[in-house]
Amino acid sequence: MTSTETAPASASEAGASPEASLFEQAIGRYNDGAPAGELIADFLAITEQAPRQSAGWTCLAWLQLLNAEPLAALKSARVAVRLNPQDPQARVNLSLAMLETGTKGVREHVEVARRVMALAPELASDLEEALRDGLARRPDWAALDKVKAWLNG
DSSP: OOOTTTOOSSHHHHTSSTTOOHHHHHHHHHHTTOOHHHHHHHHHHHHHHOTTOHHHHHHHHHHHHHTTOHHHHHHHHHHHHHHOTTOHHHHHHHHHHHHHHTOSOHHHHHHHHHHHHHHOHHHHHHHHHHHHHHHHHSTTOHHHHHHHHHHHO
């Protein structure tokens, strides 16, 4: 799970002040290894509070995917892509959810993610880190292996 929008490096950074946002706190908990299922409620609250913040929807979709909730992830990822069509993580999340639900059109989203990654190396690095993290948290994730191969191929 990456957020190109002010994600803290650690939970201590996220909790450094009482006014730290729920988003920063939740990202910090994720970075500290909290299970995806424990964070979904936080990101549902985040997307309710800020429904036009694509990062919240992108993170929610990622957590839902990690928690084997592909239908919910499909809905969240579609919102994230609609709000920020150039976010490669949102496109990858949508691709994963589409693969896991048997929805057609996956390759188009993978290709958009590849093009954005080629133009923005910092986003490519963040996405590669998220893919590694996803496989560490869900080692048997066949859809992620497939999307990763498409991104690198």
